[in-house]
Each structure stands twice: as C-alpha cells, then as structure tokens.
Amino acid sequence: xxxxxxxxxxxxxxxxxxxxxxxxxxxxxxxxxxxxxxxxxxxxxxxxxxxxxxxxxxxxxxxxxxxxxxxxxxxxxxxxxxxxxxxxxxxxxxxxxxxxxxxxxxxxxxxxxxxxxxxxxxxxxxxxxxxxxxxxxxxxxxxxxxxxxxxxxxxxxxxxxxxxxxxxxxxxxxxxxxxxxxxxxxxxxxxxxxxxxxxxxxxxxxxxxxxxxxxxxxxxxxxxxxxxxxxxxxxxxxxxxxxxxxxxxxxxxxxxxxxxxxxxxxxxxxxxxxxxxxxxxxxxxxxxxxxxxxxxxxxxxxxxxxxxxxxxxxxxxxxxxxxxxxxxxxxxxxxxxxxxxxxxxxxxxxxxxxxxxxxxx
Amino acid sequence: xxxxxxxxxxxxxxxxxxxxxxxxxxxxxxxxxxxxxxxxxxxxxxxxxxxxxxxxxxxxxxxxxxxxxxxxxxxxxxxxxxxxxxxxxxxxxxxxxxxxxxxxxxxxxxxxxxxxxxxxxxxxxxxxxxxxxxxxxxxxxxxxxxxxxxxxxxxxxxxxxxxxxxxxxxxxxxxxxxxxxxxxxxxxxxxxxxxxxxxxxxxxxxxxxxxxxxxxxxxxxxxxxxxxxxxxxxxxxxxxxxxxxxxxxxxxxxxxxxxxxxxxxxxxx
Amino acid sequence: xxxxxxxxxxxxxxxxxxxxxxxxxxxxxxxxxxxxxxxxxxxxxxxxxxxxxxxxxxxxxxxxxxxxxxxxxxxxxxxxxxxxxxxxxxxxxxxxxxxxxxxxxxxxxxxxxxxxxxxxxxxxxxxxxxxxxxxxxxxxxxxxxxxxxxxxxxxxxxxxxxxxxxxxxxxxxxxxxxxxxxxxxxxxxxxxxxxxxxxxxxxxxxxxxxxxxxxxxxxxxxxxxxxxxxxxxxxxxxxxxxxxxxxxxxxxxxxxxxxxxxxxxxxxxxxxxxxxxxxxxxxxxxxxxxxxx
Numbered sequence: 001x002x003x004x005x006x007x008x009x010x011x012x013x014x015x016x017x018x019x020x021x022x023x024x025x026x027x028x029x030x031x032x033x034x035x036x037x038x039x040x041x042x043x044x045x046x047x048x049x050x051x052x053x054x055x056x057x058x059x060x061x062x063x064x065x066x067x068x069x070x071x072x073x074x075x076x077x078x079x080x081x082x083x084x085x086x087x088x089x090x091x092x093x094x095x096x097x098x099x100x101x102x103x104x105x106x107x108x109x110x111x112x113x114x115x116x117x118x119x120x121x122x123x124x125x126x127x128x129x130x131x132x133x134x135x136x137x138x139x140x141x142x143x144x145x146x147x148x149x150x151x152x153x154x155x156x157x158x159x160x161x162x163x164x165x166x167x168x169x170x171x172x173x174x175x176x177x178x179x180x181x182x183x184x185x186x187x188x189x190x191x192x193x194x195x196x197x198x199x200x201x202x203x204x205x206x207x208x209x210x211x212x213x214x215x216x217x218x219x220x221x222x223x224x225x226x227x228x229x230x231x232x233x234x235x236x237x238x239x240x241x242x243x244x245x246x247x248x249x250x251x252x253x254x255x256x257x258x259x260x261x262x263x264x265x266x267x268x269x270x271x272x273x274x275x276x277x278x279x280x281x282x283x284x285x286x287x288x289x290x291x292x293x294x295x296x297x298x299x300x301x302x303x304x305x306x307x308x309x310x311x312x313x314x315x316x317x318x319x320x321x322x323x324x325x326x327x328x329x330x331x332x333x334x335x336x337x338x339x340x341x342x343x344x345x346x347x348x349x350x351x352x353x354x355x356x357x358x359x360x361x
Numbered sequence: 362x363x364x365x366x367x368x369x370x371x372x373x374x375x376x377x378x379x380x381x382x383x384x385x386x387x388x389x390x391x392x393x394x395x396x397x398x399x400x401x402x403x404x405x406x407x408x409x410x411x412x413x414x415x416x417x418x419x420x421x422x423x424x425x426x427x428x429x430x431x432x433x434x435x436x437x438x439x440x441x442x443x444x445x446x447x448x449x450x451x452x453x454x455x456x457x458x459x460x461x462x463x464x465x466x467x468x469x470x471x472x473x474x475x476x477x478x479x480x481x482x483x484x485x486x487x488x489x490x491x492x493x494x495x496x497x498x499x500x501x502x503x504x505x506x507x508x509x510x511x512x513x514x515x516x517x518x519x520x521x522x523x524x525x526x527x528x529x530x531x532x533x534x535x536x537x538x539x540x541x542x543x544x545x546x547x548x549x550x551x552x553x554x555x556x557x558x559x560x561x562x563x564x565x566x567x568x569x570x571x572x573x574x575x576x577x578x579x580x581x582x583x584x585x586x587x588x589x590x591x592x593x594x595x596x597x598x599x600x601x602x603x604x605x606x607x608x609x610x611x612x613x614x615x616x617x618x619x620x621x622x623x624x625x626x627x628x629x630x
Numbered sequence: 631x632x633x634x635x636x637x638x639x640x641x642x643x644x645x646x647x648x649x650x651x652x653x654x655x656x657x658x659x660x661x662x663x664x665x666x667x668x669x670x671x672x673x674x675x676x677x678x679x680x681x682x683x684x685x686x687x688x689x690x691x692x693x694x695x696x697x698x699x700x701x702x703x704x705x706x707x708x709x710x711x712x713x714x715x716x717x718x719x720x721x722x723x724x725x726x727x728x729x730x731x732x733x734x735x736x737x738x739x740x741x742x743x744x745x746x747x748x749x750x751x752x753x754x755x756x757x758x759x760x761x762x763x764x765x766x767x768x769x770x771x772x773x774x775x776x777x778x779x780x781x782x783x784x785x786x787x788x789x790x791x792x793x794x795x796x797x798x799x800x801x802x803x804x805x806x807x808x809x810x811x812x813x814x815x816x817x818x819x820x821x822x823x824x825x826x827x828x829x830x831x832x833x834x835x836x837x838x839x840x841x842x843x844x845x846x847x848x849x850x851x852x853x854x855x856x857x858x859x860x861x862x863x864x865x866x867x868x869x870x871x872x873x874x875x876x877x878x879x880x881x882x883x884x885x886x887x888x889x890x891x892x893x894x895x896x897x898x899x900x901x902x903x904x905x906x907x908x909x910x911x912x913x914x915x916x917x918x919x920x921x922x923x
Contacts, residue, residue, distance in 0.1 A: 055522055057641070076525045088523035092541050102527035153527065372727050375720070376743075379802065382758035383747045385768070390760075400764040443653040450646025458650060462657045467853065468901075469860020471877045475884065475897050476664030479671055499660050502653060560751050563862050567884075579753050583867070596754040605747035611742070 006031040006189050007052060012061035014047055014213075018093060021047045023214035024061070028189060029157075034183050036192045036200040039210035040236070045193045046161055048210070051193065053159050054078050066156065076105075081150035082159040085166070087142045089134045095121065095145050096130040102153045107256060117135045122151035124182070140171045147179075150299040158183075160192045176202050189198060197237050201225065209233050225285075229273040234283050241289075241329045242281040245359070250276070255359065257282065261325025262302050265354050272359035280361050288356035291318060291348045293339070298351025304329070306346045316341050320348060387601055389593040397589045408594035416613060418595070421578035425559055428490055428574060432497035433554035439498065440550055441543075447506070448513040451547025459506075466503040474567035481568070488570035495565040501554035508553065512546025535537060546612045552610040672894035679888070689895035699879070699896065706876040707903065709793055710859040716798040717854050718847060721805035723843025724847075726839075728806075729813035741810065748803045756867045763787040763868070788870025796864050801857075805850040813839070845892045848915050852908050859904050876900050 003030035014022035022044045029035045037045035050056040052063055054075030062071040070078060081102070090098050099120050103113045124144040129137075137145065143163055150158055164172045164181075180203050183190045194200050200207045201221040208218045217229050228234035231242065248256040254266040255275075259282045267282075274280070276296055292298060307328055308319040316335055319328035331350065333339070342348055393403035412418060447459050465473060465594065476495050481488060524534040540547070562576040569577050579595070582588040672689050675682040693699050703710060728740045747755070762768045763786045770782035816839060824834045862877040869875070876896060883893030 053526065055526075074525075075522075076530065080526075082523070082526045084519040084523055086517055086519050088517060088519040090520060090524075090538060101524070101529075105528035105533070149527065218626050368723070368727060368731070371723065378799070379744065379747055381762060381768075382755045382799070385758050385761060385911050386754065386857065397761055398764070398771070400771070422869055433673050438860065439653040439656060440647050446646050446650035446653075450642055450649065452643035452646040455646065455650070458654050461662070462653055464657075467856045469857045469863055469877065471860040471880060472665075472897055472901060473661070475880065475893065476668045477660065478884065479890070479894065480664040483667055483671075495660055499657070502656075506653075529851055556749060560749075562753055566862075567881075576751065579751065580863075583753070583757060592754070592757075596751055599754070600750045604746065607742075607746075607749060 001348045004030045005191040005346070006066060007191075008064040010051075010062045010064065012048070012051060012058045012063065014044075014051065014056060015059045021050070021213055023212070025215060026061075026308070027061075027208065027215060027218060029189060030206075032187055032189055033205040034180065034190045034192070034203055036194060036204040036207045037210060038194055038197060038200040038207050038236075040195055043210040045195075045210050048214075049082075049159050049161055049191060049193045052157070053080050053082050068161045068200070079156040080159055081153055081155040082161065083143070083146045083150055083158075083163050084184060085162045087139075087146040087166075089137070089142050089145050089149075089162075091135050091148070093134060094130070095126065095132045095134060098145055099149045099152055101149060106153075116152050117148075120148040123185075124148045125178075139167050140175060143167070143175065147182065151182075151188075155188065157189045157191060161191065162193055162195070164194070165196070172199070179203060201237070210234060211236075227271075227273065228283075228358070229359065231281060231283070234358070234360055239286055239330060239332075241284050241286060242360075243284075243325055243327075243329070245280065245282040247276050257359065259357070261304075261322030261329065262300070262352070265300070265357065267354060267357050267359055271355070271357060274359075274361040276359070280359050282361045283358040284352065284356055286317065286330040288352060289331040290351040291331060291333055291342065292351045293322075296349075296351065300351065302350050302352070304348050304350045306344055306348055307344050309342065311341070311346055318342065318348070319348065322350075348359070373559065386593055386596045389590060390597040392590065392593075395587060395590055397586075397593060403428045409598075411591040412594055412598070415591070418575075418578060421573045421575045424490060424572050425575035428494050428497060428565075429555045429558035431494050432501055432558040433551045435494070435498045436501035436505045436554045437509075437547060437550045439502045440509050441547065443502070443506050444509035444513050445461065448510060463503040463506065464528050465500045466507075470500065470561070470563040471567075474564040477564070478567050488568050490570075492568040492570075492574060493565050493574065496568055497554075497558040497561060500561070500564070504553055504557065505550040508550045509543065509546045512543040512549075516542050548613050549610055550605055556606065559599075634784065668750075668894045669898060671891050672898055676889050676891050676893045678921065688807050689892045690899065692892060693895045693899045699876075702874070702876050702879055703900065703903065705790070705874075706859050706900070707796070707907075709790055709865075709875060710855055710872075710904075712794045713797045713801065714851055714855040714860050716794060717801050717805040718809075718850050720798070721802060721809055721850060722843075724802075725809035725813055727804050729810055741807070744763075744806055745803050752800065753863060755800060756796055759792070759799065760787065760868055763792055763795075787868060790869070790873045792868040792870075793865050793873045793875070796868050797861060799857050800864070801854045804853050808849035808853060809843060809846040812843045816842045844915065848912060851911065855911075856908055858906050859900060 007029040009025055009027050012025045013020065025048065034237040037048060039045045047056060051058050052065075054070065054073065065079060076093070090101065093101070096305040099117045102111050103116060108116075114136055119183060121127060124147050126141065126144050126148065129141065134142070134145065136169070146163075160179075164175055167175060177200060177207055179190070192200070192203065201224075204221060206218060206220055207224055209216045209224065211232055215267060217224060217233050217235075219227070224233065224237050228240075230337075230348060231240075234240040243262065244260045248264065250256065251266065254268045255272055256264065256266050258264045262282070269275075272280075290296075290298065292301065302322060304320040304322050306318055306320050310319075314335060316333050318331045318333065320331060388401070389397050390408055391404050391406065392401050393405035393407075394401070443459065443462060447455065473496060477492060477499075478488075481492055486492075520538055520542070521534050524538045525531065529537065560576060561574075562580065565574040565577050566580065573581070577590060582592055671681075673685050673687070675684070675686060675688065724744070728737060728744075732740050760767070764770070765782050765784060765787070767787070769786060770779075773779045774782065820838050820842075823833055824838050829837060859875070860877045861875060862881060865873050865875040865878055880893045880896050880900075883889045883896065887893075
C-alpha cells in the first residue's frame with residue numbers, strides 16, 4: 001500500500017438481503033486528490049461513498065482512513081464530511097447557524113465559531129448572506145452553504161454525493177470550476193459521486209468507473225478516455241465508434257485484424273487491453289477520423305458516403321457509411337476557417353491512423 | 362358533468378344538512394325557555410349561569426380534561442415512536458405489526474370498551490380514570506400515527522444524516538433537527554388526541570368507576586328535560602373551545618410551515 | 631457468530647423493531663390480550679356474579695340461534711349498510727366539488743369547514759337530531775308553519791330511518807376525507823390527455839376519475855361500515871324500540887342482564903360478520919377493479 005493513500009478499501013462488499021450492491025472492492029484513494037466515482041444509476045457509487053462516510057456498514061471488508069480501521073467508528077466520529085445530493089440545509093436555521101452547526105457540536109467557544117463561520121462563508125463566495133434564512137436561497141447558494149458547512153470543520157476527506165445534479169446547465173458548469181478551485185485552495189481530498197462523465201472528466205485527478213457494483217477501471221481522465229479497457233467503459237466516457245473485426249493473425253508487436261469498412265491493419269498490442277477475444281470490436285473515437293480535403297494526406301484513407309450532418313456551430317458531426325460496415329460511423333470535425341462542410345449524400349475521403357484504433361472486448 | 366349551478370345548490374343543501382345540529386346549539390343555549398323546541402322565546406344567559414353553579418359538572422369536566430391531556434401525551438409519544446419506526450426503518454413483520462396497532466381505528470368502540478372491561482374485572486382491578494386513559498390511548502394512537510407519518514415523510518432523511526455527519530450525537534440530532542421539524546405534527550397529534558378523548562363516550566361509559574367524564578355526565582343528564590337548556594349551553598361552550606383549539610392548531614401549523622419554507626397544502630388531514 | 635449478532639443489533643432492522651416495540655407491546659397488552667380474554671369469556675357461563683369456566687358453546691348457540699338476536703344482528707347490518715351507502719353516495723359529490731371545483735388556496739378552508747361539526751360533542755349532536763326530528767322539533771315546526779302538513783310527522787323519529795339519518799350525518803366527514811384524498815391524487819394531466827384524445831366529460835369521469843378514486847371510495851366504505859355497526863348512542867337516543875342495534879344488547883348483557891359471556895359471544899359474532907363482509911368487499915373490489923392499491 002502506498003503511504004500516500006488516505007483511504008484504503010479492503011475487500012468491501014455490501015448486500016441488501018439477497019441483492020449484492022457492491023462486489024468485492026479493494027482500492028485506495030490518495031491524499032489531496034480529486035477522486036470521482038463515476039457510473040450509471042444503480043451502479044453502487046453512492047453506496048460506496050456512504051460506506052466511506054459511515055452511513056452504511058459494509059457486509060464484509062474494512063474501510064481504513066489514514067490507516068485506522070473504521071469498522072466501529074460511527075459516521076459522526078469519522079474525519080470525513082459529506083455534501084448531500086439534496087444539500088440538506090437545515091430549513092429552520094439561517095446560513096450562519098447552518099455553517100456553525102458542526103462547530104457547535106465540537107463545543108468551541110462562541111467567538112471562535114463566529115470567526116470560522118465568517119471565513120467559511122467568504123471562502124464559498126457567500127459573503128453577506130450569513131443572516132439569510134435557508135429557504136430563501138437558490139440551489140447554487142444552498143450548495144455553497146453545504147460546502148461551507150462541511151469545509152469549516154476541516155475534514156480529512158470531503159465526500160460529495162452528486163452535488164451538481166440538481167443545478168441547471170450554466171450553474172453546473174460554473175460550480176464545476178468553483179469546486180475544482182476550492183479543492184486546490186484547501187488541499188483536502190475530495191471524493192465526488194456523479195453519473196455525468198463530462199463532470200468527472202473536467203474536475204478529477206482520477207476517476208473510478210463503476211458498473212453493477214464493481215469498479216471497472218480506475219485511471220486519470222486522459223487514461224480513461226484514450227485507453228478504456230472495455231467496450232462498456234469506452235461507451236460511457238465520451239462517444240465511441242465500434243466496428244466488427246476479424247482476427248487474421250498475430251505478430252510480435254501487433255495483432256493483424258480486418259476491420260469492417262476500414263480494411264486490414266496491424267494493431268499494436270498495447271492498444272488491445274484484453275488481447276484477442278471472441279466478439280471483440282475495433283474502437284475509434286470520432287475525432288480520430290478526419291474528413292480529408294482534396295489535397296490532404298493520411299496514413300490510411302478510406303472512402304465513405306455521408307448519411308447525416310449535425311451542425312453545432314463550432315463543431316460538425318458527420319454520420320458516414322463505409323462499404324462493408326452496415327452502421328453509421330460518427331466523425332467529428334472542428335469548423336476551422338477554410339474547411340468546408342459536406343452535405344448528406346456526398347462522398348468523402350476519411351483519413352485515420354492505426355494509433356487511434358483500440359481492440360476492445 | 363356535475364354542472365355549475367345545480368352542483369352549487371346541492372353543496373349548499375349539504376352544508377345546511379351538515380351544520381343543522383351544530384347551529385341549534387347556540388340558538389337554544391341563549392333561548393329563554395326551559396323547553397328545547399321551537400318557537401324561540403327570547404334571549405337569556407341564565408343557562409350559562411346554571412352551568413357555573415353545577416359542581417358535579419365541574420368534577421366531570423376536570424376528570425375529562427385530565428384524562429384528555431394524559432391520553433394525548435401518551436398517544437403522541439407512542440405515535441411518534443411508531444411513525445418513526447414505520448417511515449425510517451425496514452424490518453420483518455413491520456406491516457402486520459403496524460396494521461395491528463392501527464386496528465382500533467376501525468374497531469367499534471364498544472368492542473374495545475367491552476374487552477378492556479373484561480380484562481380489568483378478570484384481573485381483579487378496580488375501574489378508575491386510568492382505565493379510561495388506557496382505553497383512550499388505544500384509540501388515539503392510530504390517529505397520532507397517521508398524522509406523524511405525514512410529518513416524518515416530509516422530513517428529508519438527509520437532514521438527520523447531515524447533522525450526524527457534522528458531529529452531533531443521535532440524541533442531539535433528534536432534539537435539534539427532528540423535533541423542531543416535526544413539531545407541527547406533534548402539536549397536531551396532541552390536539553386531535555385531546556379532542557377525541559374529551560368527546561369519547563362509550564369507552565368512558567363502560568370503564569367509568571365512580572368518577573364520570575364529561576360525556577358520561579352529559580349522558581346522565583339527557584333524560585331530564587329540565588337540564589336540557591343548560592346542556593345546550595355546555596355544548597356551545599365545548600363547540601367554541603374546540604374551534605379555538607383547532608384554530609390554534611392551524612395557526613401553529615402554518616407558522617411552522619412558513620418557518621421551514623414548506624408548502625402550505627392544507628390542514629392536518 | 632457474536633460479531634454477527636453485534637452487527638445485527640446495530641443494524642437498521644433491530645433499531646426499527648426496538649423503536650416500534652413500546653407501541654406494539656401496548657397494543658398487544660391492551661387489545662390482543664383483552665380480546666383473547668373476551669374470546670375465552672364467550673365460552674363460559676355466568677351465574678349472577680360467579681363465572682363457571684367450563685367450556686360451552688351455548689352462548690354462541692343463543693347468539694346465532696335465538697330469533698331476537700338474529701333480528702337484531704340483521705337489523706344492525708341493514709342499518710350499517712344503509713348508512714354506508716348513504717354517506718358514500720353523499721360524500722363523493724362533495725369530495726369531488728372540493729377537489730375539482732374549489733380554488734386550491736381555499737381547499738383547506740373547505741376541508742376545515744366540513745370537519746368542524748365533527749368537533750362538537752357526539753352526544754350533543756345525536757341529541758340535537760332528536761330536537762330536529764321530534765314531534766315538536768324543527769322539521770315539524772317549519773313544515774307546520776309553512777302549511778305543508780297539518781299534523782306533525784311522527785315517522786321521522788324513534789325508528790330506523792332516524793338512526794340511518796343521524797349516523798350518516800355523524801360519519802359523513804369520515805367518508806369525505808378518504809375520497810377527497812384519492813381525488814386530489816389524480817394527476818390532472820390525465821384528464822387533459824383524455825380530453826385531448828376525444829373523451830367527453832362523462833366518459834372522462836367514468837374512465838379516468840372514478841376508477842382512480844376507487845381506493846378512496848373503498849377506504850371510505852370500510853371506515854364507515856365497521857364502526858357504525860357497533861354504535862350505541864344513536865340507536866338508544868333516536869332509534870325507538872325498533873331501532874335498537876346490537877351494541878345496545880351487548881351493553882345490556884354486560885350490565886343489567888349480568889350475562890357477560892353472552893355479551894362477549896354477541897360482540898365477537900358481530901365483529902366476525904362485519905370483518906367477513908368488509909374483507910369480501912375489499913377482495914371483490916381488488917379483483918374486479920384492478921385499480922391502484
């Protein structure tokens with residue numbers, strides 16, 4: 001175990017009656033990192049977070065925080081604090097009283113509490129809101145109060161349960177930057193639960209992707225995006241094209257495959273995380289395919305017919321058809337100056353390289 | 362369907378039907394006649410004076426109030442425990458246990474009166490006000506649970522978790538967070554249980570020893586025509602009292618809802 | 631193994647059970663145990679003040695066999711059913727009115743108004759119906775004054791009709807509330823969708839509103855039917871000799887007639903009949919309506 005680890009999960013499982021919410025999970029979270037648990041609804045990410053917080057008791061295994069086992073430590077005595085999905089701002093208290101709540105539990109002197117509360121309120125950008133009644137706050141303001149209330153206690157780990165899901169798009173993007181900034185400013189480990197992969201990619205140092213109660217892959221955002229280890233992870237993070245491929249042999253450095261629509265190619269072994277398996281597909285990101293201008297060159301060029309065009313202003317997405325592959329393949333192109341757009345029905349020359357091809361099980 | 366004006370007239374008749382007996386109370390309470398029937402004979406307050414001077418009435422009233430306060434408190438406490446268990450926890454046998462506790466709500470009171478009477482006599486105990494209190498708690502607790510279920514379900518569970526997470530003990534969480542936020546429900550439960558107990562007749566009739574409750578006293582007086590006008594006065598007082606209590610309850614409920622910013626969706630029901 | 635017990639003790643299930651136990655035990659001690667004692671009592675015999683505890687079915691034979699009790703039971707059932715029908719039929723339009731015709735901010739006021747009469751003394755209310763329906767009462771007085779009749783009506787009091795009317799009046803709020811709650815829960819956009827798809831107002835009512843309100847109607851039926859069968863005060867005050875119900879007889883057995891075992895047998899028999907009918911009703915409804923539960 002690295003001694004940089006602030007949280008260690010050892011063989012954690014969780015059953016609700018017959019239903020297994022968490023498969024045996026062993027992993028660690030490093031001090032000072034912004035760590036995200038990412039996955040679809042019901043994958044167990046919130047259960048895992050609540051197990052770390054102490055609101056759920058694992059059916060098996062041990063949670064270690066700073067190397068101390070937390071099995072007999074109730075949630076109110078752990079060095080963690082949580083920001084709940086509904087923010088859980090106490091409706092019968094003002095902003096100040098909310099933020100001061102945890103400090104009151106520690107029985108600190110009044111003057112000290114007041115000073116810390118003021119500091120925390122300012123840190124989250126709510127200066128002057130101290131006396132406001134909590135039901136008079138907007139969603140974004142409530143979230144800041146929840147953050148201030150938790151951070152004022154200087155926990156070792158801050159746990160956030162889908163904190164941005166209740167906000168509208170603009171507010172969400174604003175808060176994403178805010179949270180990142182805040183985390184860097186206070187230097188505490190943040191563990192965030194979210195189902196929004198964009199959110200996780202933007203804010204995290206590392207992400208654990210979870211499906212059906214287990215961690216499918218842990219990596220940095222770039223690692224997950226560029227080197228997903230399975231089709232499921234690849235589909236969950238960003239958009240991915242999949243094409244059938246047949247195995248044609250193996251060399252020392254690569255696998256020879258025939259990709260439907262694109263033709264034969266030799267894929268380097270480190271781009272096939274599971275080797276060659278039955279039913280594997282070739283995977284390539286939309287931005288790794290280019291619609292070439294008349295004079296442009298590329299390592300591989302394959303002709304295609306454009307079936308749909310989606311214009312987004314700064315980007316254009318093309319659905320194209322290759323000969324030999326029955327489904328649309330998505331290509332994303334930035335609308336830079338000088339580059340024209342095609343229309344449905346046009347033919348195109350699609351350029352691509354072998355270093356962007358993955359073989360996924 | 363149920364078109365406009367005819368419907369309105371129907372509702373009007375309904376309200377007349379509904380209020381007919383109630384409206385008669387103040388009318389005959391102030392009627393200057395010792396016979397309770399039409400035609401009316403003039404205004405008087407002497408019947409209220411008669412009440413003031415009837416000491417058995419005062420004794421019965423005192424008994425009733427004492428019973429009602431005790432029963433309301435006990436059933437609110439039991440109801441709070443049960444409502445919390447029902448809304449927050451999952452365990453085997455929860456539904457049947459709760460169904461059993463709620464049973465008195467649909468049992469005829471005479472069955473309850475009869476069975477308690479049998480038990481008390483079989484055990485060789487004497488009937489007293491406490492027998493009545495226990496019977497009343499039995500029938501009031503289901504109402505208390507019904508009211509508090511709503512209060513607890515409206516309470517966001519993560520509020521209590523947040524309090525715990527921030528370092529408070531479970532007891533402190535209960536005191537600082539749970540109680541203030543379900544307070545309107547608690548008050549509501551107390552008031553409704555109080556009212557039910559105050560007015561309850563059959564169980565008190567079966568279980569009253571030598572000390573009657575107010576309804577039992579009234580029952581005893583009903584056969585004497587001379588006492589009727591003063592009984593009308595008593596009924597009027599009880600009506601005004603109930604309305605005041607209910608008005609108070611509604612006031613507190615709205616104030617509580619405003620303070621916690623909850624929606625004002627309508628009364629206790 | 632001990633760790634397992636400890637883990638369970640701290641668990642949610644254990645805490646929940648512990649929390650419920652005081653109330654549950656209270657109900658067991660004060661309801662279950664007494665009911666069981668009543669059951670045992672119904673198999674004994676009472677000789678003046680002594681109890682003969684030899685097992686006998688005589689009380690039940692009398693309760694089910696003797697014509698007087700059969701009549702009484704049948705009459706109580708009939709009255710209860712009439713009251714239930716009367717209240718539910720009257721309650722539905724009223725509940726509909728408040729739910730669909732009253733402005734939202736006024737709804738709680740209306741519900742408040744409907745429940746106010748409930749807060750007057752029950753005894754007083756029954757007695758006042760006596761005043762209204764009596765020989766010199768309000769109804770006769772006004773009918774005479776307006777010349778509609780020449781001699782006072784005597785069939786409106788001291789009979790079963792009076793009992794049905796009075797009981798119905800007393801229990802109306804209990805019928806209105808569950809129906810109102812069910813109607814309030816109906817998603818108004820369902821009705822809009824039905825209208826959009828071509829249903830007129832009557833079809834919208836029979837195809838959307840009524841089925842979705844059924845759980846409330848069922849609840850109202852059970853809430854009114856079961857307790858009214860055991861009512862004591864109303865038959866006593868306004869029933870006259872032919873309006874007495876089973877509860878009056880039960881009280882008689884326990885007090886003056888010194889035959890508690892028979893009283894117990896009567897009480898339990900009445901409860902049995904009522905529960906069977908109510909269960910049958912709920913079962914039939916569930917089977918044929920298949921509405922939301």
